[in-house]
Amino acid sequence: MKNNIRSLREALGMTQEDVAKQVGVTRQTIIAIENDKYNPTLNLAFKLARLFGRPIEEIFQDQ
Amino acid sequence: MSFSMYLGFVSGILAGLLVVVIGTVQKRRKGGAPDTDERSELINVRAGFLTAAATGIISFVAWVTDNVLRNQRGEEVAFFSPWGIIVLATCFIFLGAKAYETWKVSDHDAAPDDEEMKKVKTALLCLAFSVLSLGSALASADGRIERSVANVLVGFLAVLGSATVLTLVRMYLRRQKATSGR
Numbered sequence: 001m002k003n004n005i006r007s008l009r010e011a012l013g014m015t016q017e018d019v020a021k022q023v024g025v026t027r028q029t030i031i032a033i034e035n036d037k038y039n040p041t042l043n044l045a046f047k048l049a050r051l052f053g054r055p056i057e058e059i060f061q062d063q
Numbered sequence: 064m065s066f067s068m069y070l071g072f073v074s075g076i077l078a079g080l081l082v083v084v085i086g087t088v089q090k091r092r093k094g095g096a097p098d099t100d101e102r103s104e105l106i107n108v109r110a111g112f113l114t115a116a117a118t119g120i121i122s123f124v125a126w127v128t129d130n131v132l133r134n135q136r137g138e139e140v141a142f143f144s145p146w147g148i149i150v151l152a153t154c155f156i157f158l159g160a161k162a163y164e165t166w167k168v169s170d171h172d173a174a175p176d177d178e179e180m181k182k183v184k185t186a187l188l189c190l191a192f193s194v195l196s197l198g199s200a201l202a203s204a205d206g207r208i209e210r211s212v213a214n215v216l217v218g219f220l221a222v223l224g225s226a227t228v229l230t231l232v233r234m235y236l237r238r239q240k241a242t243s244g245r
Contacts (some may be wrong), residue, residue: 040101
């Protein structure tokens with residue numbers, strides 16, 4: 001699973017720590033998601049989608 | 064090691080655990096970024112599985128080696144040595160965890176006859192069989208019952224226990240099916 005969280009986060013001028021606090025996970029999890037090392041649960045994917053104001057399929061792309 | 068030293072060791076472990084628990088509670092009250100989340104939970108589960116598997120494998124090797132050496136020295140085989148107890152406990156933990164996990168992930172209420180449920184039934188049967196066999200063997204080792212009687216009981220109780228469990232599971236499934244078919 002690919003995602004564009006890094007570019008969306010940078011576009012909003014947010015740090016990984018900011019995103020982590022907003023969605024209630026650790027910074028390590030955000031790092032792992034950005035590096036395609038971890039696929040988030042649906043719950044977390046929805047939280048990220050709400051945070052960035054985009055639909056899930058625009059943030060996460062199935063390979 | 065004397066008993067007082069042993070108690071000191073146990074108290075040290077308990078005190079360490081208490082410190083960790085108090086620290087976690089205080090951190091949670093203060094708020095801030097969480098220490099654990101879905102990813103760390105997944106990692107913890109995997110680490111726990113690997114730890115249990117490694118413990119089981121190491122204990123199994125030690126158990127077999129210990130008993131082979133005992134046999135070579137002309138001593139009696141120690142089935143319930145500390146290694147044996149760890150091996151058996153690990154088997155029970157795995158069986159129990161697998162049965163619970165399958166029960167949780169399978170849609171047991173909607174489809175009582177699906178493949179996953181068959182696995183749960185098999186796991187339950189294995190558990191019942193093992194517990195009965197172990198109980199009889201322990202009673203035999205303890206000298207409370209004759210070894211020959213215990214051997215008969217192991218077979219008898221295992222069959223009886225398995226049949227009971229199977230019947231109970233079937234009754235439950237039939238009831239579930241009747242309820243969902245209404």
